Amino acid sequence: MTAKKRKITIAKAMAEAIAHEMRADPGVLVMGEDIAALGGVFGNTRGLLDEFGSERVRDTPISETAFIGAAVGMAAAGMKPVVELMFVDFFGVCMDAIYNLAAKQSYFSGGNVTCPMVLMTSVGGGYGDAGQHSQTLFATFGHLPGLKVVIPSNAYDAKGMMIAAIRDPNPVVFMFHKALQGMGWLGTVQSSVVDVPDEAFEIELGKAAVVRAGRDITIAGLGHTVHLAMDAARELAKAGVEAEVIDLRSVAPIDRATILASVSRTRAFLSVDDDYMSYGVGAELVATVAEAVALKARPQRISYPDIPVPFAPEMEHAVLPSADKIIAAVQSILGEK
Amino acid sequence: MSQENSQRLWMFKTMVVSREFELAIKAAYLEGKQPVFNMAKGPIPGEMHLSNGQEPCAVGVCAHLRPTDAVTSTHRPHHVAIAKGVDIGRMAAEIFGRQEGLSGGRGGHMHLFDAAVNFCCSGIIAQGMGPAVGAAMAARLAGRDDVAVSFIGEGAANQGAFHEALNLAAVWKAPVVFVIEDNAWGISVAKRASTAVSDNSARAASYGIPGVHIPGNDPDLIWEEAGKAIDRARKGGGPTLVEIETVRLEGHFMGDAEGYRPAEEMAGLAQRDAILIYRARLEKEGVAQDVLDDLEHQARQEVTAAIAFARAGKAPTAAQALEKVFA
Numbered sequence: 001m002t003a004k005k006r007k008i009t010i011a012k013a014m015a016e017a018i019a020h021e022m023r024a025d026p027g028v029l030v031m032g033e034d035i036a037a038l039g040g041v042f043g044n045t046r047g048l049l050d051e052f053g054s055e056r057v058r059d060t061p062i063s064e065t066a067f068i069g070a071a072v073g074m075a076a077a078g079m080k081p082v083v084e085l086m087f088v089d090f091f092g093v094c095m096d097a098i099y100n101l102a103a104k105q106s107y108f109s110g111g112n113v114t115c116p117m118v119l120m121t122s123v124g125g126g127y128g129d130a131g132q133h134s135q136t137l138f139a140t141f142g143h144l145p146g147l148k149v150v151i152p153s154n155a156y157d158a159k160g161m162m163i164a165a166i167r168d169p170n171p172v173v174f175m176f177h178k179a180l181q182g183m184g185w186l187g188t189v190q191s192s193v194v195d196v197p198d199e200a201f202e203i204e205l206g207k208a209a210v211v212r213a214g215r216d217i218t219i220a221g222l223g224h225t226v227h228l229a230m231d232a233a234r235e236l237a238k239a240g241v242e243a244e245v246i247d248l249r250s251v252a253p254i255d256r257a258t259i260l261a262s263v264s265r266t267r268a269f270l271s272v273d274d275d276y277m278s279y280g281v282g283a284e285l286v287a288t289v290a291e292a293v294a295l296k297a298r299p300q301r302i303s304y305p306d307i308p309v310p311f312a313p314e315m316e317h318a319v320l321p322s323a324d325k326i327i328a329a330v331q332s333i334l335g336e337k
Numbered sequence: 338m339s340q341e342n343s344q345r346l347w348m349f350k351t352m353v354v355s356r357e358f359e360l361a362i363k364a365a366y367l368e369g370k371q372p373v374f375n376m377a378k379g380p381i382p383g384e385m386h387l388s389n390g391q392e393p394c395a396v397g398v399c400a401h402l403r404p405t406d407a408v409t410s411t412h413r414p415h416h417v418a419i420a421k422g423v424d425i426g427r428m429a430a431e432i433f434g435r436q437e438g439l440s441g442g443r444g445g446h447m448h449l450f451d452a453a454v455n456f457c458c459s460g461i462i463a464q465g466m467g468p469a470v471g472a473a474m475a476a477r478l479a480g481r482d483d484v485a486v487s488f489i490g491e492g493a494a495n496q497g498a499f500h501e502a503l504n505l506a507a508v509w510k511a512p513v514v515f516v517i518e519d520n521a522w523g524i525s526v527a528k529r530a531s532t533a534v535s536d537n538s539a540r541a542a543s544y545g546i547p548g549v550h551i552p553g554n555d556p557d558l559i560w561e562e563a564g565k566a567i568d569r570a571r572k573g574g575g576p577t578l579v580e581i582e583t584v585r586l587e588g589h590f591m592g593d594a595e596g597y598r599p600a601e602e603m604a605g606l607a608q609r610d611a612i613l614i615y616r617a618r619l620e621k622e623g624v625a626q627d628v629l630d631d632l633e634h635q636a637r638q639e640v641t642a643a644i645a646f647a648r649a650g651k652a653p654t655a656a657q658a659l660e661k662v663f664a
Contacts, residue, residue: 034525037597038596060531061495061526062462062492062495063496090461092461093462093496093497127376128383130447130448130460131444132447133384184373184375185376185592186375186376186377187377306662308443310443311434311443312435312445313382314434314442315654315658318655319658
């Protein structure tokens with residue numbers, strides 16, 4: 001029997017994945033702000049309250065220190081909490097529970113106490129929501145040992161990665177990009193809405209995907225910037241430049257092997273992300289590449305400048321990564337060889 | 338405490354300015370977002386949290402404040418900003434993301450800063466409480482009798498920062514007043530489902546400070562009770578926690594379909610409009626209709642001018658995005 005093909009959004013894929021795991025494992029529980037009756041501000045818990053009830057799908061007070069701390073306690077007790085904190089920008093109030101508690105539970109206990117929890121959170125801007133609702137903070141979380149940090153670029157990956165995240169014995173920060181989420185009121189990059197099987201499946205966390213093969217240069221992105229890189233690659237191909245595009249999918253652990261395998265062939269590298277540049281994803285990738293491969297040209301990175309996200313579109317759009325910036329960077333890199 | 342008539346007329350007019358401002362912002366916000374609502378489109382992108390219905394909290398409290406008193410507000414800040422005396426033209430320009438805006442278009446509607454009247458706000462829940470304690474202490478340590486007021490929503494009373502700030506303010510006897518605008522909803526979650534006590538004012542007892550519960554969304558009652566708390570703070574009597582029952586006439590943000598809100602509550606909202614109720618009271622107590630009509634007219638003119646100023650503003654340049662990161 002072949003599964004019927006159907007295209008769904010990342011929001012729907014996440015909700016489906018959680019529902020699969022809730023059916024399979026009574027220890028899976030969902031909590032967060034506005035995740036029950038509302039189904040999540042970003043739609044990724046829609047339908048769960050109806051199917052599983054308010055014992056397992058819990059709206060929380062605006063008390064992140066308490067409920068994320070509680071999730072760590074539930075995880076230590078053998079449950080698998082899936083917790084949402086609406087915007088990654090909001091983690092400031094409860095960071096201790098994440099980076100000093102969840103991230104270190106395994107290490108401090110010599111591996112005897114695990115922390116199988118998922119923290120879902122939205123990232124990214126581009127829609128005028130300003131500096132406390134538009135950050136990505138990939139590197140902030142990726143910098144902390146003991147946390148897995150992942151971000152899907154499409155609905156297929158979202159489902160497989162969410163199932164893997166729930167089954168993972170470690171704390172997983174599961175980021176979803178607002179430009180890809182599939183909420184009508186935010187607009188959605190249509191290439192994130194893809195065929196997703198009905199049944200449960202896993203995508204191994206920490207594995208990047210080569211989403212376009214090419215011989216001339218390797219472009220690595222994650223989340224939204226994968227789509228920008230693909231747009232750029234299609235344009236570049238018209239001029240005879242074949243870019244290989246890698247979807248990082250995971251910030252931590254970072255899949256150096258896939259990157260290096262690609263760059264060993266192309267010997268040219270560009271990273272593209274929408275987090276702040278300094279000490280960021282691009283810095284890590286460029287260092288990884290520069291340490292291991294003799295490149296034919298100097299690598300470059302496109303990231304967000306080291307500024308808070310501005311509100312006015314004339315400023316915000318100017319500093320976001322774009323396909324045009326990627327094309328210009330590729331031409332600059334390859335022109336230099 | 339007797340309340341001057343001019344004070345009450347100021348409260349009425351300021352509430353109308355706030356309402357007219359929100360209605361103008363609402364109309365502008367929807368430009369480019371119809372028929373398909375996309376938050377990124379139109380002259381005002383991003384989230385928009387309107388304060389319609391909550392005007393009494395702003396005017397009843399701010400009537401007692403001077404420009405040198407500090408106010409911190411929330412993601413739903415316009416009514417408080419207007420009552421605190423923030424320049425509504427520059428505020429509108431900020432909301433439209435123009436160079437003439439309070440921060441040159443960098444902050445937008447959730448991040449309004451006006452140093453001239455010591456006003457600021459933030460999109461993070463309960464984040465203004467600590468800074469209010471700090472502003473209050475700065476005034477006291479400088480020998481001034483200025484106070485600070487921190488506005489928060491009822492959902493913020495479940496944040497750690499709420500409890501820490503209350504304790505700190507109490508220990509230091511800081512001249513600060515914490516004002517909870519209780520609109521009964523934290524986005525989609527009802528207060529009763531998130532909060533262990535029915536009145537957050539009861540929580541003041543945990544920190545040995547006065548707690549005041551104000552029912553009815555009534556500008557006069559708020560004016561009276563807030564006045565006592567602010568006066569106490571100014572005279573060195575320490576902090577007060579005030580909780581005001583108010584009404585959110587709009588959704589959490591523009592575009593919120595409010596499916597979670599009971600139909601009977603939605604149906605009754607229009608009858609709970611504090612501005613209409615207050616106008617009727619003033620009329621009944623003998624204020625001439627002409628006087629009130631004139632104040633409403635002035636309010637509309639001020640808002641029209643502010644919106645026109647904003648629309649005529651210049652778009653920021655890309656290079657300006659890189660400025661002001663550091664002082």
